[in-house]
Amino acid sequence: MTTRKRILSGMRPTGPLHLGNYLGALANWVKLQDEYECFFFIADWHAITSDYENTAPISGHIRSMMIDWLSSGLSPEKSVLFVQSQVKEHAELFLLLSMITPVPWLERNPTYKDQIVQLSNKDLSTFGFLGYPVLQAADIIMYKAYGVPVGMDQVPHIEITREIARRFNFLYGEVFPEPRALLTETPKILGLDRRKMSKSYNNAIYLSDSPKEIAAKAAQMITDPQRARKTDPGDPDVCNVFEFHKIYTDKDTTAGINRQCRAAEIGCVACKKIMAENLIQALEPIREKQAFYRDRPKLVDEIVMEGNEKARAVARRTMEEVRAAVKL
Numbered sequence: 001m002t003t004r005k006r007i008l009s010g011m012r013p014t015g016p017l018h019l020g021n022y023l024g025a026l027a028n029w030v031k032l033q034d035e036y037e038c039f040f041f042i043a044d045w046h047a048i049t050s051d052y053e054n055t056a057p058i059s060g061h062i063r064s065m066m067i068d069w070l071s072s073g074l075s076p077e078k079s080v081l082f083v084q085s086q087v088k089e090h091a092e093l094f095l096l097l098s099m100i101t102p103v104p105w106l107e108r109n110p111t112y113k114d115q116i117v118q119l120s121n122k123d124l125s126t127f128g129f130l131g132y133p134v135l136q137a138a139d140i141i142m143y144k145a146y147g148v149p150v151g152m153d154q155v156p157h158i159e160i161t162r163e164i165a166r167r168f169n170f171l172y173g174e175v176f177p178e179p180r181a182l183l184t185e186t187p188k189i190l191g192l193d194r195r196k197m198s199k200s201y202n203n204a205i206y207l208s209d210s211p212k213e214i215a216a217k218a219a220q221m222i223t224d225p226q227r228a229r230k231t232d233p234g235d236p237d238v239c240n241v242f243e244f245h246k247i248y249t250d251k252d253t254t255a256g257i258n259r260q261c262r263a264a265e266i267g268c269v270a271c272k273k274i275m276a277e278n279l280i281q282a283l284e285p286i287r288e289k290q291a292f293y294r295d296r297p298k299l300v301d302e303i304v305m306e307g308n309e310k311a312r313a314v315a316r317r318t319m320e321e322v323r324a325a326v327k328l
Contacts, residue, residue, distance in 0.1 A: 005146035010043040010139060013061035014051070017068040018204035020197035023247070024186045030073035037273055038079035039143050039311065041068065045084050046231055049132045050115070050122060060150065066300055071289035078099075082307035084139065089315035093138040094131075094206055096326060100167055101134050106305065109133055110156055133170050137161040140166075140179050147182040155181045172325040190240045194222050198300040208290055210281045218276035223268045230267035241268070241275055274303045 009029065011017075017026065032038055042062050048055060062083060074081060084090055106112065112130065140148055140161050148158055158181040165176040190196060191203030198204060205217050223241050227234040235257050236242035245254045257274070260266035293300055 004035070004037045006039065006138055006143060007032060007147050007149060008039040008041070008143050008145040008179075009149050010041040010046070011065065012043045012047045012049055013058055013065045015057075015061055015199045016064055016206045016208050017072075017257060018197055018199065018206045019189065020191070020204065022072060022207060023042040023189060024151065026072050026074075028184045028186075032149060033073075033075060033078040036146075039145070039314075040069070040079055040081055041075060041087075041139065042083045043139070045135060046132060047127045049073040049126075049135075050124060052126070052128070053122075055147050063297075063300065066304055067290055067293045068286075070293055070300070070303070071320075073113060076303045076307060080307050080310045081303065082311040086304075087142075087311045087315050087321045089312070090135070090142060093142055093322060094135045095170065096322065097138055097164055098131055098134050100171060101131075101137075101164055102110055103130075105163060106130050106133055109160060111153075111184070113203070126251075131193075133157055133160045134164065135306065137164040140164050141176040142318050143311075144177055144318065145179045146177070147180045148222065149182045149184050151184060151186060155183075168325075173229075175321050175325050187243065189243050189247070192213045192221050194240055205279070205287050206308060207283060209283075214280050214283070215276045216272075218272045218279070219269075221272060223271070224261075227268065231264050233264045234268070236261050241272055244275050245271075245278060248282050249275060 009025070011025065029038065029040060042065055044058050044062055047058055047061075066081065069081060070076075081238075107130070112133075115124065115129075136157055137160065140158075141164075148161075150158060158179060162178040162180075165178050166178060191198060191201055192205070193201065193203045195201055195203060199205070205214060209217070217240075222241045223242050224234045224236075226232075226238075239261070242254075242257070242261070245257055249257070253274070257266060257271060261271065
């Protein structure tokens with residue numbers, strides 16, 4: 001029997017999941033379950049690195065995220081689903097790795113610099129925010145993951161993790177394999193206003209949105225900015241609604257909309273309505289499962305507790321090796 005390679009990834013519980021989260025990561029995780037031994041965790045400690053002044057909502061976000069995961073197809077029979085803060089070994093390994101990680105490695109992190117600019121309304125001049133790549137490294141190498149499914153923008157995080165693992169191994173002996181980035185292609189969809197889909201931009205379609213809410217949001221979507229009237233020819237190549245059609249509308253209908261838009265034979269209102277109907281239909285199975293799990297909070301709690309214990313068992317073994325290597 002061939003042992004499957006282990007992968008790990010996580011999400012910060014900052015609110016309900018939207019289509020960008022689903023298409024950008026979650027849908028791929030569901031596929032990976034059948035190929036790899038998967039560990040997926042809710043990164044609640046990571047949420048505190050930038051939202052340390054308002055931690056009260058995090059516990060509620062953890063529950064809603066787990067429900068979204070289960071409803072989207074992540075299975076506790078196929079994957080280990082757990083909460084980061086419930087495996088205290090992450091904090092111990094983070095502490096030890098922070099002792100050996102040079103500060104310049106963290107300061108040159110491009111995401112750190114970008115977030116400082118984007119979140120200028122928050123005071124991010126904290127050790128926790130600077131050091132979150134070290135916590136991320138602890139999350140990953142704790143489980144000796146073969147790889148981490150990421151987009152191209154997250155590759156620098158994996159490289160820092162590899163550097164930290166190499167440094168630990170150099171100082172204390174070979175304990176950790178160096179994880180690799182498993183690059184994933186994701187569909188190109190933006191938010192309602194053509195910016196990146198984000199909770200903070202208030203431009204997202206959520207997995208938990210009702211059909212009425214989805215239809216209303218679709219009606220607000222910005223299309224081809226050069227098309228002022230229905231009688232003007234459109235360009236689907238620059239229209240975000242058309243990107244949704246590529247995912248949620250059948251190929252023949254999508255091809256027809258492509259031709260009709262370019263010939264000004266279909267207006268944006270009708271185009272959006274068709275897309276919304278198909279999107280609503282595609283998300284219906286997820287909404288049904290969300291209702292199932294919301295009505296069964298004890299079942300969700302049991303799934304989380306079981307996942308936490310499975311993760312702890314692996315983390316305990318790893319930390320025994322780490323302590324022996326560091327001679328603690």
